[in-house]
Every structure is written in C-alpha cells, then in structure tokens.
Amino acid sequence: MRTPRRPEPHTLAGAYALDAIDGPDRARFERHLARCPACTAELRELREATARLAGAAAADPPADLIEHVVAAWSGRPTRLRT
C-alpha cells in the first residue's frame, strides 16, 4: 500500500482561508505563513474571494442587534424594549 505523501504546506492556503483546518494544523500553517511571502500573498487574494462569499449571503440583522453592540461598546446598559 502506498503511504500518503504529506502535503506541502503551501497547498493549505485555500483550506486555511475557509477556516477548514484547526488545532495543530492551523497553528502549523500559521508558522509556515510567517516565513512564506508567497503563501501570505496568496492568502490575501483568497480572502478577497471568501469576503465575496460573505457578501453574497448578506442579510439585514435584527434591528436591536446593532443597538446592543453599540450600547455594549459605549458602556451603557441596554435599554429594555417595552
């Protein structure tokens, strides 16, 4: 039986951009990123693609969601709706 070859780290940019690797694999790829300008540049471009995937799913959040966040940010208690 053929032993599966360990993939090169730079093939992981896509899976990393999709948050599809985690734990030790994520940490390992992040260490690789720190010393691989090609992967860093590729990741930046792939994240523009994933951002468009997010944009395509965009929908108006419930109105009070933003109110709650802004209230939390400014340190004011959230006013209860009556």
Add this chain to the structure above:
Amino acid sequence: MVRAATGQTRDADLQTLIVAVARGDQAAFKAVCAQAGPAVFGVVRAVVRDPCQTEEVCQEVLLEVWRAASRFEPGKGSALAWVTTIAHRRAVDRVRAEHRLAERQVRAAWHQVAYDEVAEAVEARLDQERVRRCLGSLTSVQRESVTLAYYGGYTVREVATLLAAPEGTVKTRMRDGLIRLRDCLGAR
C-alpha cells in the same frame, strides 16, 4: 464597471471608518456596524444557524472589530475581507465547540439547499448574482468543498467524509476552487 467601482468606493469608506474606530470614534463604530453588519450577520447565520447563537456571535464579532481596529492595515487587503475573516473564524469556532461530526453530518444533506434558500431570500445585493454565477463556474467538487467549508463551517476532514474523498484531494479542491472564484470575480 460601475458595479465594481461602487464596491471599491464602499470598501474605501469602510477602511476609513475602521481607522477612525481605532482612534475611538463612536460614530464611526456605529457606521461600521451599519455597513458591515449585513455581511457579518449573513455569514454567521449561514454557519451557526441557531438564531440566538447567531446574534451572540455577531455581537462578539463586532466588538472584536472594535478591539482589533488598531491592527487593521488598509494596504493589506480590503476592509470587508478583514471583517468577514473575523466573522467566519468566530462562527466556525462556535459551531465546532458545540457540535460533533455525527450530529452535523445529518445536516449536511440539506446544506446546499439551505444556502440556496439564504441566497434567494435575501434581497438582491450589489454582488450576489455575480458570486452565484462564479460559484457556478467551479467544478462540482470544487464548489461543494468551498461551500461546505465556508457556509457549512465544516473542516477538511469533515468535508472529506461527506464527499467520500481523500483529505488531500479536498485541500487541493478548496484551493483550486477559491483561485478560480477569485479569477472569475476579479475579471471585468
């Protein structure tokens, strides 16, 4: 193209706002929430699904945007990519803490359907039709690998199980799929 120029202008606005948030500008933070809120809410809802947890995660994301604003570097990618990267990471971390594969596998069959529903239910947004068309230009394995991971929050290992494909193949398809998507979206 008018559409692309508008998207870039909007992103330039968002970049300026995030830089202002880093300086503690409260009005700018409200504007960031208003402008990036729909994309954050959309991606978090797609991954998390539960309405209450979706709201919690959205709040965490927007507050993280505020806390991390000083680390945003406008020269290194769009503001939307910066914000949605935070949102997606938070969303997948939440569902992975909550669910095990066996449970999530059950949901897999209807995930593609769920995405279509989400996409169709939303009123037509600037970029949506173009993204859908470009997703359609991917091979089916590329598209499934990308959408299961992005909208479903699945890991490489889970996607490999769901598609009955080797993990190495799934990693390659994810990368190839995103490169093709990037090329399609970037083309005028």
